[in-house]
Amino acid sequence: MPEAVRSALAIAGKDLRLEFRTRTGLLSAFVFAVLTLLVFNFSRDQSLISTTDLAPSALWITVAFGAVVAMNRAFIIEKEQGAIDALLLAPVPRGAIYWGKFLANLAFVGLVEALTLPLFVLFFNVPLGPALPGVVLTLVLATIGFVAVGTILSAMVVRTRFAELMLPVLILPFMVPPLIGAVQVTARLLGGRPLTEVLGWLRLLGTYDVVFVTLCTLAFSAVVDE
Amino acid sequence: MPPEAPLLEARGITRAFGAQRALRGVDLRLGPGEAVAVAGPNGAGKTTLLRILAGLMRPTTGEVRLADGRTPRDPAARRRVGLLSHQSFLYDDLTARENLHFTGRLYGLGDLAARASRALEEAGLAARADDPVRQLSRGMLQRVAIARALLHEPDILLLDEPFTGLDVPSAARLRGFLAAQRAAGRGLVIVTHHLAEAWGFATHVGVLARGQWAQLGPRPASLEEFLAGYQELVDA
Incomplete structure (x- = not known):
């Protein structure tokens, strides 16, 4: 296994171990997601807004904000005791550090989504069955995109005084394109439309992923080096 | 005979x-088997110098090269x-052992379990190896940090x-080490406010004041005489 891949997996493994030991980020993100779904569920007037109209937006707003909460911790754990410097001192390419954090964030956000999706079905009573593979594919594609950007932004803001406030402010503009695509795809799939009808949106999400994962990998060194 | 190639040279x-x-224009040449003890008042630039020598920070001007010509x-x-x-x-939230294992993986070290156990034993922490480091005292934490820095x-x-934070036996053990x-x-650069701690094994002593060397040279014979003239050096 190439050294860079081994290093990235070691960093991701360390982050997962830390998270499962403390459960701080996961628990906060999951509770936040549940509360958001509850607010959406109980604040709508069912006689005015149909479930199928509201459900896609509710799902993606929940996922987006849950993800921001989960990603906020990515570099804060490196800032405590200066561990980020130990990562930068190690004979590891900067890109491998980025990928380690990116993979760990993907796992966190993926887990939050996996826990949120059944609650979404429960609260909104949407017929997810036939649409499930398409919705899962959309979740994967959209999540890769905004986690790629969120990972580099969390590295960027960690040296600022208000890191936890800065990340949501900075990441939301970058989340707009994948969120628009994801909401469009989800709405059509939940409305019983075939997957072929949303291929254009899925391609857009895939392109966003390739562009931003590549850009963020290349730019990471400039973000973390002094 | 030409002088031995330095392990590290900053210009x-x-x-x-x-x-x-x-x-402001700091030079440093560190040869094999040399130990430079660096003292200086707060804000003199000691930590900045170490970060630049380690490659954590880019100098505004000047360069640092290792023996093989790499930065x-x-x-x-x-x-x-x-x-x-x-x-x-x-x-x-990781144990001392997990911290060392993680460091070892980043450096691609072999026989990691044995190496980490040996390092923890040498640090006198074998009994606390599987405790999260947040439960360790300041001195123990410093010993794990030293083990981590030297693992590779x-x-x-x-x-x-x-x-800092070490009790008398641990400080003596570290001096011996x-x-x-x-x-x-190996070459050592030790930044310290307590020159007496490093005096025994230092080959050179440097005093950094306002971002430049007030003095850098072979270690004088007497610590007491050096300390007597220290404030004058810093204020000059």
Whole structure:
């Protein structure tokens, strides 16, 4: 296994171990997601807004904000005791550090989504069955995109005084394109439309992923080096 | 006979933070088996110098080269440098052993379990190896931090206040260890406010004041005489 891949997996493994030991980020993100779904569920007037109209937006707003909460911790754990410097001192390419954090964030956000999706079905009573593979594919594609950007932004803001406030402010503009695509795809799939009808949106999400994962990998060194 | 090639050579290092100049043209040559003890008042630029020597920070001007001509920012060259900072570089919720294993994986070290156990034993922490480091005392934490910095057996050891928090036996053990490292041909730069701690094994002493060397040279014979003239050096 190439050294860079081994290093990235070691960093991701360390982050997962830390998270499962403390459960701080996961628990906060999951509770936040549940509360958001509850607010959406109980604040709508069912006689005015149909479930199928509201459900896609509710799902993606929940996922987006849950993800921001989960990603906020990515570099804060490196800032405590200066561990980020130990990562930068190690004979590891900067890109491998980025990928380690990116993979760990993907796992966190993926887990939050996996826990949120059944609650979404429960609260909104949407017929997810036939649409499930398409919705899962959309979740994967959209999540890769905004986690790629969120990972580099969390590295960027960690040296600022208000890191936890800065990340949501900075990441939301970058989340707009994948969120628009994801909401469009989800709405059509939940409305019983075939997957072929949303291929254009899925391609857009895939392109966003390739562009931003590549850009963020290349730019990471400039973000973390002094 | 030409002088032995240095392990590390810094030339004309300056570093500015906005209008503030932390370092102003600092040179340093560290040969094998040399230990430079660096003292100086707060804000003199000692930590900035160590970070630049370690490759964590770019100098504004000047350059640092290792024996093979690489800069310490080169990923392959980083293997040769070990840095102990005033922060521990440890993860509070991992155990001491897990912290060392993680470091070992990043450095691609073999026989990691045995190496980590040996390092913890040498640090006198075998009994606390599986406790999260947040449960360790300040001195124990410092010993784990030292074990972490030296786990990959670097040629060049850069140590920022290594004796902080250590009890008397641990400090004595560390002095012995660092003397042995120097005798084995490694190069050491030790930043300290307590020169007496490093005096026994230092080959050179430097005093950094306002971002430049007020003095840098072979260690004088008497610590007392050196300390008597220290304030004058700093104020000059």
